[in-house]
Amino acid sequence: MILACKQLHKAYGIDVILDKITFHLEEKEKAAIVGVNGAGKTTLFRVLTGETPADHGEFYIKKDASLGYMAQNQQIESSRTIYEEMLSVFQKILETETLLREMENEMGRLLGQELSDKMEEYSFLQHFFEQNDGYSYQSRLRGVLKGLGFGEEDFNRPLTQLSGGQKTRIYLGKLLLSKPDILLLDEPTNHLDIASIEWLEDFLRGYEGAVLIISHDRYFLDRIVTKVVEIENKKSNVYNGNYSFYFNQKEINRDVQQKAFDTQQKELKRQEDVIRTLRAFNREKSIKRAESREKALDKIERVDRPDSLPDHMRLTLTPLITSGNDVLHAEELSKTYGGNKIFQNVGFDVRRGEKAAIIGPNGVGKSTLFKMLLREVASDSGIIRLGTNVHVGYYDQEQQKLDESKTIFSEIADTYPNLTAGQIRNVLAAFVFTNDEVFKPIAALSGGEKGRVSLAKIMLSKANLLMLDEPTNHLDMFSKEVLENALNCYEGTVVYISHDRYFINKTAEKILELTPNGVVEYAGNYDYYLEKKADYLRNEAEKAKDAGSTSLAPTPNTSETKTDWLKQKEQQAAERKLAAKISRLEQEIEKTETAIAKADDNMALASTDYTKAQQIFEEKIKLEEKLELLYAQWEELQ
Template sequence: MILSCQGISKSFGEKVILEDASFHIEEREKAALIGNNGAGKTTLLRIIMEEIHADAGQVVLAKDKRIGYLAQYQDVQGHLSVYEELLSTKQCIIDMEERLRAMEVQMKNASGEELDRLMNSYTRLTHEFELENGYAYKSELMGVLNGLGFTEEDFTKQVATLSGGQKTRVALGKLLISRPDILLLDEPTNHLDMESIAWLETYLLNYPGAVFIVSHDRYFLDKVVTKVFEIDAGQVRMYAGNYSAYAEKKAQLRDAQYKAYLNQQREIKHQEAVIVKLKSFNREKSIKRAESREKMLNKIQRVDKPIEAQSQMRLSLEPRVVSGNDVLTVEDLAKSFPQQKLFSNISFQIKRGERVALIGNNGTGKTTMLKILNGLLDADAGSFSLGAKVQIGYYDQEHHVLHAEKTIFEEISDTYPTLTETQIRNMLAAFLFTGDDVFKVISSLSGGERGRVSLAKLMLSEANFLILDEPTNHLDIASKEILEEALNSYTGTVLYVSHDRYFINQTATRILDLTNQSVVNYIGDYDYYLEKKEELTEKYAPTAQEATEEAKEETPSEGKLTWQQQKEEQARKRKQENELKKVEKRIEELETRDKEIDDTLVLPDVCTNVGRCAELSREKDKIQAELEELYEKWEELA
């Protein structure tokens, strides 16, 4: 055991955050801490780090063990560059290296006992240097920087000039390189793109120490953790397995608890009715029996009614009018900024009913493309057109659609003046704004609160084409699941940008990957994208160097496929793959049945039954005939 929390309690005023919370983490264990926004996750991490004091209980860290903490928001300052900032964590190795170089110089001029003493010291220090990975610390440092999405151009930038997200990545890099015995990470994936998150997953899986992660990224948790701690109504409960295992077990426990509660309530009501009836007889014997039952009833240990799922927003999206089948057509779109070319010759189409995820690394131009489609930015070249009766509803991750000086109530009432006060209050209550909350000024709201106001406006718009920029940012897991359910039941069309891979897997019917200044189309979910990414990127969006090499090898007739051809080719391949799976499944079924018939024919009561043998033989012949056809078809498809 490396870390133990025993009986931790914490309240802020009358609000109880943690109540007698106890748990422990083993060495090398990877564990998650989850719970709704405001449940106390960050508070617990800060108690462990002794940044705030618990009202009761204690935190015990194993002897001689180091703990490292990444807070959600970092403000790394100083004149050092990004590379130098990470290098500072290796100062002890740098000092060792300098001492080794100094010893090498001294040994050149030493002899006798002095040389022996220097050689012994040099051997000991070299061994220590090797144990600290001294010969590879620079490549380790470069690997972490590249993994976290820093380019070589970024290495020389002063950390004081970086954005908040970049500073958090620097802090994370320093923490990983310093290799504490246990890592406490508060939302480590918030400022990482998909490639960097995938790199971090692999890094943490192979990390030699323990890891304790607060995260709303369910895909990340599924990949990394083997234990989940949930804070629910001040209590900390442990679930073995990853996030998906936790979600399944949680649902089962809740169902069982609710059934036990209902059964007990039925029994209590039955006993109460019997007691009333016995008392109504008004005889000494019946009254004594009623009193005896009352005593038994009072001794029953009552099952608590399961706490309703934490106050959750209620989201229902439905278009007012149905759009035409062609919702969006983009042709040869291009956009550049000074010293940065984002994309060029981008073409794609979106049909009614599709839910399309636009993905790509940070800086590839995803948000820019959404702004172009919403008329907030002009493209440098190309065009786009909306289909018949298409009405856009836009969710902006920076919430520019909100007016900072207005109250929440004014934001809704000014946008939808026909709504009554009661209708507005009911709508806002569905998004957890009740009472005087509705008079909060937009500028005073947190990121999550602004997100809920934007979603409320989106729901009221009754649009049939939703364009969403990072809609799950600042949402807790419960709220993400509500949004997923709403989008999956929405009969309109959706185009969204997201880094939330679990959310993409749950909602996307198609993925557009913005990479190498081009877009690659994947007809499937995120898992399908991962499976085909390397193959399709190389084919449809090669790097400049790959494209040059490919052009040398291509004949004039083998030019790059058009967007429509690319889409049709992928659809054909996907259909072929599905057909192949069906054929393989049918072959397996028939071969299994054929073997069953062979086993049946040798049974004593069957082989002597002429009619039964003839029936099985005829079935066997049919199987063989169908198998012959399927084998041919399999060869064709494979």
């Protein structure tokens, strides 16, 4: 065990933030802290780093274990270049390297005992240098910089020229290179594109130390952590698994606990009714029996009612009118800034009802393309055309469409003047703004709160084309799930930019991968995109391998008629084979759906048996995964 918390309590005045927080972290273990915005996750990290004292309870960090902490939006103020700043992590190695070179020069002038003493000292320093990766630190440094999205051309850029997000990435890179025994990372995927997030996943999975992560990136957590510590209603619950396991197990636990509570309450009421009836008989024997039952009732261990869940926003998206079938057309779009061509030959079509995700690395021009589609930025060339009756609702990741001089209430009232005060309050309550909170100034809101205000405006717009730029930024996991459900039920058209792979997987029906030379379309979600991308890269590798070899196969000596006949026969055989495959798949799909329905029935019957319910649930998950694969195979064959 390298870190442990026991009964930690933290309050600010009468406002309790954390209560009885208990969990532990083993060496090399990767764990997540999850909870809604404001649950106290960052406060817990500040307690663990000693930045904020706990009021009660205790925490333990293994003796001599080093701890590294990255807060959200961590900034570096320095006049050094990117490379120089990263190099500062290896100050001791650099000093040792300089000392070794000086000693080498000095030893050339020494003799006898002096030389022997110096060689012994040199040997000690040489061992330290080797043990601390003295020969590989530069390659490690360059690998981390490239993994976090910095190219060779960026290495000599001064930090003073970087954005806040880029400085946060530099801080993260320094922390990773310093290799502390315990890493505390608060939203490490903020400011990273998908490629950099994937690199960070690989890095953390192979990291030798323990890692504790606060993140709302569910795909990221699924790939890294083996333990989830949930903070809900100020208390902690520990789940030994990744995010998906935690999410499913939490529902099972609540359902089982609720049913056990309801069953016990029903039995308690029945016993109390019996006791009242026995007392009503008012005879010695009946009173004794009533007293006996009361004693037995007092000894029963009560099942607690599950804690109420934190308030979640409620979002319903409904277009006022239906658009034409062709919603958005882009053709031969290009954009150049300062002599640098960002992209060219960009073209695609989006039709009514489609949910399309635009993805690509940072700097490829996704937000620029969005603003071109919205006519906020002029294109250098090409055509942009909106279809008939298309009404656009736009979500800006920077929330620049919100007036910071206004309150939440006036922002909605001024945008939608026909709404009554009561209607506005009802809408804001659906987005978890109640009582006097509705009069908070926009300027005082957190990123998540501003996001909820923007989503409220989107809902009220009743647009039939939603253009969303990083809509999940700053939203907690529960709010993301609400947004996912709303988009999946939405009958209009959605085009969005996102780095949230879990969100893309749940909502996208089409992937538009933006590259400097155009758009590549994939007719599926993020997992489908990964699969097709891997197939493409594998085929390209095979083509490159075959390009150098000359075929030695003899030319077939058959007439054109015979060749055509053979091709026809092959095609007919392939069609029969395909039809048989489809038939077998349809039978297997029906069989699997029946098994899932049976598992649901069995879970209901085993509701009070935790172990059996868990086993049935795990079997059901495997069946659902199998069914999803069967559907994908069936669609592919169709």
